[in-house]
Amino acid sequence: MSLPHAVLTSLLEKSTSGYDLARRFDKSIGYFWHATHQQIYRELARMEAAGWIEAYVPPDAGNTRKKHYRVLPAGRVELARWAQDSADPMDLRDAFTVKLRADAVLGEVDLVPELQRHLALHEERLAQYRRFEARDFPPGKPLTRGQAIQHMILKKGMLYEQGEIAWGREMVALLSQPA
Amino acid sequence: MSLPHAVLTSLLEKSTSGYDLARRFDKSIGYFWHATHQQIYRELARMEAAGWIEAYVPPDAGNTRKKHYRVLPAGRVELARWAQDSADPMDLRDAFTVKLRADAVLGEVDLVPELQRHLALHEERLAQYRRFEARDFPPGKPLTRGQAIQHMILKKGMLYEQGEIAWGREMVALLSQPA
């Protein structure tokens, strides 16, 4: 049960509306914790009921219907409590690997086009991470502790994408071989 | 919806009982597609109802209550259909990375012990993968197409664990620095 805590973290980084949170979950924090906008609205309602966050109308509201949320002290306490909890590394649920295994046992499945599509997606994401890095962490720039952690998170994402790409290329070569 | 297909794949690799499938999901295929024994029993019941698999009493049953399952032609067809479907790369749900972000914004969270625990788990799993590799894919051994795919899957797991370990060590160094 970490979705509320991912939302709390995102709100602490920047107080905002459910809609903008959902969009942020499509990039940034969502690269490490995926969630749909419906999950986010549901969690916001629950957390408001629990007294972890509160809604307010932003001063520059103007003519939108946006409801902004900010984290209350109880929310901070809960987030700190959860962060100190022990939890095992994430379980993988990687459908493509299962498909490869299915191919290994069935034969007659052509996974090359899908693999190449995934490769392109991983390359695109890696390129985006590199742009983030160039923008936020230029070489030589002194970093606060928090920024250094954010940089390491980005590097973790880059490492992951690089691994997927290197492995994917080798896999294309194998699958493209004549049987 | 890939759990039934992961089970089908596992049953094609070896017909067996729900109990043994559950144990296999704790190693082997479970490293890429996690599932609990309750999920597996539920899927077996559904797939039997759908005519994808059938239960039978193994000839050497003896005095156990084990029900073995084997894949029926309809199950093969369904697995091949699913394997050809397009699906995006897996979404991550990595609680530890969220905790790091929480630490970056909150401070005052000590994630070093947890990180070291994870490091030990990743190292152990990598060692296990290496044992699998030495046992199943000794250098120079000629491989069928299916075996070559299985080897690549194992290498993907090794690459992943190596990345986690390298990154984790760098992260320990950062978090251990005096603030």
Add this chain to the structure above:
DNA sequence: TGCTCCATGTAACACGTTACATGATTGC
């Protein structure tokens, strides 16, 4: 006898996904 592990399940609930609904605003 009592303990542990084997083996299969039921039930309740929490979480995640998909489809749909509603109305306001912005741009052509």
Add this chain to the structure above:
DNA sequence: GCAATCATGTAACGTGTTACATGGAGCA
């Protein structure tokens, strides 16, 4: 005026998790 996008939600359903139930087999 119309379409696309903004912004928030409801509802239904499917998947995943946790707790518990049941009874047999092996063994000290």
